[in-house]
Amino acid sequence: MMTGQKTNSKTAANSRVSIVRCGDYGREAVDAAVLQSLESTGGIGGVVRPGDSVLLKVNLLSPTGPEAAVTTHPAVVRAVAGAVLEAGGQPIIADAPGYLYAGGKSKALRKSGILEAAEQLGIRAVQFENMERPFIRTEVPGAEWMHEVMAARLALESDVIISLPKLKTHSGTWYTGAIKNMFGCVATRSRKQAHNLGVHEKFAGAVVDIFSAVKPALAVMDAVVGMEGEGPQHGRPRHTGLIMASRDCVALDSVASTLIGFNPLEILTVRNAAARGLGEGELDAIDIAGERLDDVSVDYEKPSGRQIDIHPWLMRVGSRFVKVEPSLVREECTRCEICMKSCPADAITMEPYPVIDRKACIECYCCSEMCPEGAMVVRKSRLARRLIR
Ligand code: SF4
Ligand code: SF4
Structure with missing residues (x-):
């Protein structure tokens, strides 16, 4: 009703x-x-x-x-x-x-x-x-x-x-x-x-x-x-x-x-x-x-890239350790190159599997989103796992 x-x-x-x-x-x-x-x-x-x-x-x-x-x-x-x-x-x-x-x-x-x-x-x-x-x-x-x-x-x-x-x-x-x-x-x-x-x-x-x-x-x-x-x-x-x-x-x-x-x-x-x-x-x-x-209401499981509940000054100090990054699961990868072509920052090269230039990566996760095999996953560092809500 x-x-x-x-x-x-x-x-x-x-x-x-x-x-x-x-x-x-x-x-x-x-x-x-x-x-x-x-x-x-x-x-x-x-x-x-x-x-x-x-x-x-x-x-x-x-x-x-x-x-x-x-x-x-x-x-x-x-x-x-x-x-x-x-x-x-x-x-x-x-x-x-x-x-x-x-x-x-x-x-x-x-x-x-x-x-x-x-x-x-x-x-x-x-x-x-x-x-x-x-x-x-x-x-x-x-x-x-x-x-x-x-x-x-x-x-x-x-x-x-x-x-x-x-x-x-x-x-x-x-x-x-x-x-x-x-x-x-x-x-x-x-x-x-x-x-x-x-x-x-x-x-x-x-x-x-x-x-x-x-x-x-x-x-x-x-x-x-x-x-x-x-x-x-x-x-x-x-x-x-x-x-x-x-x-x-x-x-x-x-x-x-x-x-x-x-x-x-x-x-x-x-x-x-x-x-x-x-x-x-x-x-x-x-x-x-x-x-x-x-x-x-249905409480959905939240995605990895969720907000980090941490004070900004601590974040500045700890940003090296609080990482949420794309990471390759090589066994799942078919080397289709979709991630490389999807990357807006041109941070991926095929060698022959995708390799990410971490300095160029803007952590947009397009590669993970577009990978048809689920081979590019978003991984959190140990500290990020503790801090991300
Ligand atoms: S899109 Fe996925 S399967 Fe294709 S090369 Fe990248 S990681 Fe491998
Ligand atoms: S997260 Fe974004 S910038 Fe980083 S490698 Fe993937 S597509 Fe490129």
Whole structure:
């Protein structure tokens, strides 16, 4: 049963977040949960008008099947696309998989099941990079770091963008959701540029710059089975049993990150986007419709790259010993070179196995994220294991 939670007088109607139970990926269950979550946030008709072109930005990180919980589940994509069609919109599904870093032709759309879902509905599913004139140089007003990006033409030309993230942890940013999902809307060059700014605050600022350039009008999160631990690629699937939606991606990420055991304002993308007025980050100011957060929270295992709870001066002294670094498991490595090609800092050489130049490494963990074999793991030093929460 739906249980209204809190309504704060400060709450903007657009910062409402709906939480709806959805036990599995059966079509009826997902369709009903998506419909209910959309109705709780004002209905699809509030964002899609008849004739609108609508980009459904899925998370298509790598060529993996839906059971791996890496990509947005096709049942959720199909349900949202169906709602858009009902509203008279013209949906198109798209992303640029992370494996594009490695320059390969990805089979991600088919393996994820999303292509089949699109075919069933008679709509298109594409990878941005395979389209004609795929990326356009675009200024980002109010940017902190990325004053200009190569943004997907499809995103820029769509009347409406809907973000369809998967609920997952992330080795580098701890959590990935509706805001970070939009990082896939820019070309490899812009992604590398963002990574090369460094980790933590600067990278988060760059992600938010990109989010602001292609800001979705709505987000629907696949939290039926999420990913915990070493997300977004090598973590474990975790049943969470929810569909969540909001017209405010910042509010959605604030609620979703809380749900899995983070303090939302320690998620740097949430903190940065909220500070810039791009949405509501304060949990107390968000109207949660549907299930009570406390009733559905699932404490996810946290990724290795989590925050180190240590005084800054001690960190300066001890940084040599508090390491969270990528490390090769040679027996698992197929020497495919994807890590080398993925590295934004050019810190990896093949000799013939990957060797990391520790001085050049910016600890972004892209190599670990992109390795298809799980052979590049993120390891903590003994002191880091003691200090990382
Ligand atoms: S570590 Fe992974 S990505 Fe790098 S060469 Fe080996 S298998 Fe490929
Ligand atoms: S070696 Fe890995 S963690 Fe280091 S900069 Fe390159 S991709 Fe990032």
